[in-house]
Structure formats: structure tokens, C-alpha cells
Amino acid sequence: MSSRRTFLKGLASLAPAASFSDLFAAQNSTAHQALVIGNSQYSDMPLGNPVNDASAVSKLLQTAGFVTDTQLNTTRSNLIASIDRFTQVIKQSQTQVVVFYYAGHGAQLDWRNYLVPVDAVVTKRADMQSRCVDLNNLLSQLSKIKDKTFIIILDACRDDPFGNRYKLESKGLSQFDAPVGSLLAYSTSPGKVASDGSGANGLYTENLVRELSLPNVRVEDALKRVRLNVRLASNGDQIPWETTSLESDVYLFASANKKQSASDLERLIQEEIADWSKVKDSKVQDQWVAYLRKYPNGRFSEVAHQRLKKLMVEQSSKPTFSAVSSSGVASAKNKKELAGNMKPFAPPETGGAVRLGPGLTVPKLWKPSQSPYSVGRYELGRIFTVGDQAKNRISDMLSGIETEVRVATITRVDTDADLVEINNGRIILDLMGNPMSVRGRKFDTPLVMIPAEFQLGKKWTATNISTVNGQRSFVTYDVRIAAVEKIRVPAGEFDAFRVDAHGWNVTNDVELTETNWQVPGLNFSVKRETMRRKRNGQIVFSERLELMELYQQKTVLDLSI
Template sequence: MSGEHVPMAPAPCRMRRNILQGALAAGALTLLPCPGLAQTALNSLPRRSLIIGNSSYAHAPLNNPANDARAFAEALKAVDFAVTLQLDASREAMLRAIDDYVGMLARDHAIGVFYFSGHGTQLAWRNYLLPVDSEIRMLNDIPARGVELNTLLQGLTQAKNPMNVIILDACRDNPFGQALPGEQKGLSQFDAPPGSLLAYATSPGNTASDGAGSNGLYTENLLRELKSSDTKIEDIFKRVRLEVRRRSDGRQIPWESTSLEEDFYFRPPRAGTKLSEGEATRHYDEELAIWERIKSANDPAALEDYLRRYPSGVFSEIAQLHLDKVLAQRGQRAIQIASSAPNPYSKGTARADTRFRLGDRYSYRHLDLATNQEIRQYTLVVTAITETQVIYNNGSLITDLIGNPVKLADGTRYTDAQHQIADYSLGKRWTARHRLTNARGATYDSQIEYRVVARESVTLPAGTFDAFRVEGMGWSQGERFGVEVYNLFWISPEVRRVIAHETRQRFANGKLVKHERYELTGYVQR
């Protein structure tokens, strides 16, 4: 990840199991599932939901929330949820329903889905869902007459049920009008509590469409995606985001925060379904072939088709970055997430800075953590930039625009891989897979499962940085052997490259192959 070394990862399942047995015996890692293995325990638990749709506001009535709530209730019943439905609820009714819902989740140890459609607002970074009887004449009325989101979130934390989904289609235009402008538009960014997914109809600080038909734009697309079989919940919301963005011409882009540890399916795959070694490799080869055909496309339709088919694909983050660029060239202005720097409820988000300039310089030191010795120091200088690549030291190193390797100094070449991505937020997960070919023609397959685990202050020789900490675990498999890989890196919004990176690799018997660190010692960005 320093640009001259990228760890490698998962082999096919049988090889993984062989390596895994030795690694577990050595106490080296946590078990990761093979691709395609259904997480049946979570998906077999009881399912409970609370759905609220508020349309009949006295001063700012809405057309669709009651319709949205009824339709969503029916959709959840179809996938075995017990549903409590509240329409045009007063504050007292909302609070009572939330209290009963939380108690039911705790009693039944159930999967929970909470859905609210209606008006919402924020005050002092706190989000409030508005009952239909809320009479708000000044901003200070909001806490006493709205229902604070934290009332629900704190109750869910106390319930200690296995998983929660919170869906807020509650970001319509300011319900108070010009007479009482809010502090900011829409809702405030919140990080999902442990074991939950928090979904907004639009990005924090923005507003959502009430829809031109019988449902709001967001819920209309969510209802359609809920009919999909064998689809992970996070993939459902990714497809919804793509469709809403396309239908609104970029004016509305849904947003999620997740801290889920397992895959959940509204319509689970068959129990025990998994891919064989050959099937897993064929699936990757098929996706790679599709990506190679469309990755340079200037037609957004080709990229959108790929993202619908592979919402969490091994090129999906790169595809999304390219789609952003293509749409911007066509005049679509991406909406911005409101700044969350002073927000006590979120670690915020960071977008990779791809604005490299000729002459940008990044100096690193390379350390052997097994011996506590410095191996070398080196400097990377940007000597050329293309539409898709950054070239360092006259071609000694080539990366894509977000730092993923394309070619190393020794001639090793990589297929595209998303070890680094464009957007970081706490809890975000993604998969990086690649195939590399070294100068001798030998090939290696690799896969790592990444997760953003923290935002923290990091002190390096180059200075102190506010950075996201990203951890990944996976495997690398060559012709003769495989290794377990643990990968760790820090990304700072103010630096265009990774500021520090560690990798640890072990054989199946637990023997350490390497344990190294690269850290920034200085940089100049033009």
C-alpha cells in the first residue's frame, strides 16, 4: 500500500481451509467465511418491525409517507416480519410504539427493522422525527415536540438484540417554511450503533423527494429491491442508491452507515449454499472480463449495469469513482455531505483526493517489524499523470488515481484492485481481489476483506494526522504455497497517498513470512 508493496490474500476455499487450520492452531486469525456461504444463524432468528408513516401534518402535509409505510409493511410481511404499523402518529403514540418495539426486540432476541417516513429535522446535531401533532413555532420547541432519534438508538442498544436496521425516509424539505428556517437542511450524520445499519433517503444535510407517484422516490426503489432473492442487505441499499441517484439526476443520493458484522438477507439463499473452488475462480474471472470491457467506458449505462449486477463487486468502488467522473463530465453536480467536524455523533467521512500534480513528492521509510530494523528510505515523485493513472519516478511505479498498484519497479503487473477506495466512513466494508504477474510470468491470486475500524490521530515522522484506520484480512495463493495476510493502513484526507501501512504474512504452520511497515517521513503536494 505504500505504492511499492501490496499484500495479497484469499486462495480458493480448500486451500484457505488448509491454511486456516494451521493459522488457527497458531492463534493467528479470526475465521472468515468462504465466498457464497450463507450466514444461516442470523437469518433464522425472529423478525420484528415498527413502521411509521406520517403524512397529515397541519402546516406541511405530505403526499406519500402513509402510502410508503403501508407498502413497506406489506413488503416486510412477505419476508416473515411481524409488523407494527402506525399511520399519522402523534408524539405520544410514537414514543409508546418505540418503547413497545424495543421491549419486543429484547424479549424475542429478534432482528429489528424500524422505518419512518415523514418530516424530519435536526437541531444541534440531533435528529428529530416529527409527529403529525407537532406544533413548532420556534427552534427550541423541537426537542419537546419531536421524537429524537437517540430515543430509539439508545433503546436498541439496551435491547441487546442481534441486529437492527433503521431506515429514515425523513429528509423532505423544511416543514417550517421560510418563517422558521432550520439550522441545516435534512438530517445530521450519525454513525450506526454496533450491530446495525442506518439508512437515510438522502445524504446528511440534504433533502429527499416526496415522489411524483404513489410512493416517495427512495421507498419506491427500496420496495422493488426487497423482492430480490439471495441479496445481502447492504447490496440492496447500494442498488437503491444507484437508482435514486439516476432517477433524480444526482439531486438525491441515499446514504448508509453500517456496523454489521454478518451478512443478512431479507430473502436468504438456500442453507449451506457455497461456491466450490472452481466456481469462485470462475465468478472472479467472469467479473474481471466484464470489468475489462467497460472500465474505460464514457457511457454511464455500462458502469451502472455493472454496479447493478455487482453492487459489492471486486471493482465496484473503482467503478463508482469512474461513474462519478463520467456523470460530472455530463454536467451532473454531486451533492455534498454536510461537514461533520463538530458533530459528536459521527466520525464523518473522507473522500480520496485524486488531484495529483506533477512534482508531488512522498518520502517513506520501510521498517522490518520482526527485527525492529530500518530496511531503507525512498521518495516517490509524480512524473506523469494520465486520465486513469499516476506515474512515479519515470515509470518505476504506476498506480491508479486512488493509489492502487498497476505496475511495480520489478516489472510486476496487477489487475485492477480496490485496496484503497474513494470514500471512507466508519464501518464501511469492501473486498479487494487481484491477480498479479511477476517478471518471470508466475501468477498469484489474492483477496482481502477490508473494514474501516476507527478514526484516530496518528503521529508519524511526517507529522500528526487525523486519519481513518483500515484493517484487512485475507490470503495470497501462488503455484506452490499460500499465506494468511493481515493488512493495516491509515488514510488521511489531507494527503493523497496512504500515510502508513503495515502487513503481516504467515504460512499455514504459523511461521512468520514477513512483518513490515511503511510510514510517511515527509511530503510536498503542489
């Protein structure tokens, strides 16, 4: 059992200006290795920016203290040789942090991703394997190298890499879940294409270099800002994505700050709560954008992204350009370039009712990815309607003894207020299903235990101040989507995402653990286990919830992202 003090120290990396005891600052250059590749000079489909993009990233990494091998306009033999040299270098014991960056044409075939050398002539499927370079082989090699941190960045999803010679069956790149100790960042979503741009750099790398250049910013947070900027600048036409299994925080530019006490950390969190209170009821996109830039991995970023998306759906006829630059100001050139390529957001298509219970067939609400390399990525997909109902069996986790059958009925839904009431207000949730009030315990902000989307390895924090019988307590969790599991409950057998949460009631010095099994498209948890322990190990609360029956009037038809 980890201590409250240890847990609070871990929170430091999540707050601005906190201490960085577990970071990788580029002080010893031999410990930081990078391979940067930019391919532009293709004979059939030349690109304008990859060489510029690679040069900009190379300069950034060199400034951060990385030993950087930069290869431009590589042939297949040169590309393979560079990767082989790189693989040998990073196996050395002193290497700690490894960055691989590629800009150029990329393609997928049979769930495998390929980097396209400038001399590749592809006219049929077999040419992909013999004339391009299989990225999956590199990722497999990296996964076998232990005790390293890998950052893989691919700006490699341009359209029609082979021109008229060969038309790909699937566009863009295939998703690949990050091996342990690594982060994979892609310039656009799986199966989508990215803009090469008409300026000095592509849209993705322009934002990437700017955000990674900022001091004292975690790489993961920088990439979340990049995703926000690119998504808004392209009006949703290009949405970068990441998959991570990092076990430590990584910074390119970090300074050693004074260690902070628990009270310092609580003060920083209170500041974030205050900023959240200012924006939580806003209908202005730019205010949400500003909040997410300041708190890319904040305690309410999952909710903020969901509300921003909702605003973009509602206001798609009036697109904004504020996210093109970190200052929130778009250049005239960017506005002109993007205005002709606007694609409005569309609300999700909805289907009919779902009924679950003994003897009833469990519908397949979401389709697990067919890729052998990825579980996939899915929207939460909740649409609450008055009259939706879930019946749950409640039991003690230790004894297994059933204590009650609990029925939850939706009695009010207010989309403007982001509010769902259960049993006439006995429980109040936000539209994602996160609790705001539970049987007399009120939360000053939603306790974000349910994410906006499901992706293996996804991490976030959940924090709030709760009040019960006039007593206030400060609660904080680290939350992670840990696995996809088959789970059997009285309502049937489900493929569910397991969401693990560990935290503390800091005020009362009580350790908190919660495991939730969630099915995309279902409005209620399939199973939930909750335990609370005092510092001496004494269990003060132990509860298991299992779904018995469910009636839900609306479903989202396509949950895949």
C-alpha cells in the same frame, strides 16, 4: 490466525448464487420484528407519499416473515407508545433481526435527529424537544441491546417540515454512526433534503422496495443499488447514504443453496474480473451503471463509483435517466419530473501546494465532524500531479530496524487511462492510488485498498490476480475502515482513517494483513504496515512504511460529503 478455508467460505456471501451459511432468513417470524411508521397528514406541510411508502414497506416485511407493527399518521403520544412497545418486544431473547422504518417529516437540532408527529406544532427551538420525538434516544437504546441485528431506515428529510412557523437552522438529518450490530440507511445525505415524489411512492422508497424484494440479495447490496438508482435519477440532487457496523450478512429473502468449493468461488470471481475487463475502459455511463447493479459490493465497486462520478462530471450537460428503474428504463413521467430539477455535477475546487516534513506545520486538510455522534464522511480527494513526491522511511515491523529510505516521485499522470506512474513506471497506480504494478509485480486489475470516500465502518473486498516472474497468484482481501486515530510519523502528527485489510494469497496459501493510515486530501499514505505469513505461522514478509516528507501541488478544498 484464521485459516484459508475459513476465509474462502466467508467469500461466499459476496458472490452471486453463493451459499448463505451466515444469513438471517425469515423462517421464524417471532425472531423478526419490525416497526413501520408513515406520517403524511401534517396540518401545515402535508406530504403525499409517506403513508403509501410505509404501507409498501410493511407489505414487503410481512412477506419476508416479519411481525410488523404499522402505524400511520401518528401523534406524538402514539409514536412514543409505539416505540416503547417495540423496544420491549425486541429485548426478548428470541428476537434476532429488527427493522425500524420511518417516512415523514424529520429535522435536526444540535446534532440530534427528530421524527415529527402529525400533531407537532413547532414555532421555536424548544418545541423541537417537547413536541417531536428524539431519534437519538431510540438509537441509544438499541445500542444497549446485545446480540441483535438492527436495520434502521429513514425516509425523513423533506424540506421545511414546519412551514412558515419555524425555519430550521440546518436542513435534513444529522449523521449518526451506526452502533455495533446495526445499519442506518437514510434517503439522502446529511444536511440534504429528499423528494416526496408525485407518484405512488417517493423516489427513495420506490427503489428501496424493489431492490429489497429481490431474492438472495444482501440488504447492504440492495441499499447500494438504491443509492445508485436515486443518485442517477435525481442527477446527484439526492444521494442516499448508509452507515454500518453489521457483523453478519442480512437477507430478507434467501434460499439455501449448495455450498461451494474454493474452486467454485474462484470461478465466480474470475467471472467478475471478466465483466470488469469489459467495462474498465468504457466512457459510457450506462455500462458502468449496469456493472454496479450487478456487483454493488464487487471487488472493483469503489473504482467503478469513482469512474462513474468522473463521467457524470464530464457529461453533466447530457444527463441520463437509466437508473430510475432496475431495468435501466425511465418512465416518461419520471423524465418529465426530473428534467426540471437537474443540477449539474461540478468538479472539486482545488487549492495550493502541501509541504510536510520535520519542523513544518501539518495543515488541516480535513475537518473532523463537530457532531458528537459521527466522525463524518469525506471524499478521498486525491489529485496527482507530475512532480508530486513522498519520502518514506521503511523498517521491519518486528525489529523496528530501518532498512531504507524510499522516495516516490510522480513522473506521469494519464487521466483518460486512469493511470499514475511513479519513478518512471517502477510503480503504477490508478487515480485513487490503488496499485496496478509494483516493482515487477503486475496486477490484472487494481488492488482496491484505498476507498473513494472515508466513512467509519465502511467495508469492501479487494481481489486480483498478480504476476511476478511469470508466476500467477490469486489474492483476495476483506477491507474495512476501522477507526479514526491520531498517528505520529516523521512528517508530523495526523488525524487519519485506519483501514484494516485481511486476506489470502490463495494460490500460495499465504495469509495477508495490511493496515493503512490515510488522510483525506493527501496523495500518499501516512503509514502502512504489511505482513505475510505461511500457514504454519512463519512470517515471510514484514514491512512498515512511515511518511517523512511530502510535496503535493494540488489539494481539494472541501472534502466533506
